[in-house]
Amino acid sequence: NAGVTQTPKFQVLKTGQSMTLQCAQDMNHEYMSWYRQDPGMGLRLIHYSVGAGITDQGEVPNGYNVSRSTTEDFPLRLLSAAPSQTSVYFCASIKRVGGDTEAFFGQGTRLTVV
Amino acid sequence: KQEVTQIPAALSVPEGENLVLNCSFTDSAIYNLQWFRQDPGKGLTSLLLIQSSQREQTSGRLNASLDKSSGRSTLYIAASQPGDSATYLCAVLSNDYKLSFGAGTTVTVRA
Numbered sequence: 001n002a003g004v005t006q007t008p009k010f011q012v013l014k015t016g017q018s019m020t021l022q023c024a025q026d027m028n029h030e031y032m033s034w035y036r037q038d039p040g041m042g043l044r045l046i047h048y049s050v051g052a053g054i055t056d057q058g059e060v061p062n063g064y065n066v067s068r069s070t071t072e073d074f075p076l077r078l079l080s081a082a083p084s085q086t087s088v089y090f091c092a093s094i095k096r097v098g099g100d101t102e103a104f105f106g107q108g109t110r111l112t113v114v
Numbered sequence: 115k116q117e118v119t120q121i122p123a124a125l126s127v128p129e130g131e132n133l134v135l136n137c138s139f140t141d142s143a144i145y146n147l148q149w150f151r152q153d154p155g156k157g158l159t160s161l162l163l164i165q166s167s168q169r170e171q172t173s174g175r176l177n178a179s180l181d182k183s184s185g186r187s188t189l190y191i192a193a194s195q196p197g198d199s200a201t202y203l204c205a206v207l208s209n210d211y212k213l214s215f216g217a218g219t220t221v222t223v224r225a
Contacts (some may be wrong), residue, residue: 031211042215100165101145101207107157
């Protein structure tokens with residue numbers, strides 16, 4: 001059981017380049033989300049999904065796109081990278097069993113935009 | 115919008131002292147509260163999970179309480195060790211399945 005897997009772990013982009021951060025979970029969780037972590041600001045929600053085919057914006061969605069074609073995968077796309085998108089990105093999935101819930105996180109992607 | 119605040123932002127204690135980390139949140143409509151540990155440059159490690167119907171959880175030297183009505187949680191770490199040095203994050207899962215995080219408490223335990 002791999003849990004939540006993010007790739008790549010590290011990435012350097014030039015301003016204006018595009019890329020996709022991959023996130024996959026093998027726990028059949030309906031809810032998945034993307035966060036960015038910046039120094040002193042905690043983790044902030046970028047986009048989230050409550051199931052295949054359904055996505056919505058979080059707190060800081062500008063500059064990012066998502067799609068959810070399967071339960072397992074939730075990729076995050078940067079269309080035109082900017083230095084302000086230099087951050088650590090975390091993907092999470094949420095288990096829901098009866099009335100109990102729990103969040104699981106990937107190991108993160110450290111992105112630098114130069 | 116859920117707002118999560120952690121106090122203090124940083125804490126430095128001698129080895130052996132007990133640690134008390136505080137977390138407060140503004141909306142009591144939550145599913146659960148999780149405490150995470152994060153080492154520099156690393157990912158999030160889940161420490162304790164408290165469902166909304168529970169009052170506390172314990173794991174070894176760690177104990178976390180939850181008072182949903184007042185919007186507060188406290189993480190206690192007994193007999194601190196240098197290996198406890200890390201940043202501790204509090205996260206609240208609201209009823210719309212959005213996780214909201216505090217900015218964290220950075221703990222330094224001096225040998």
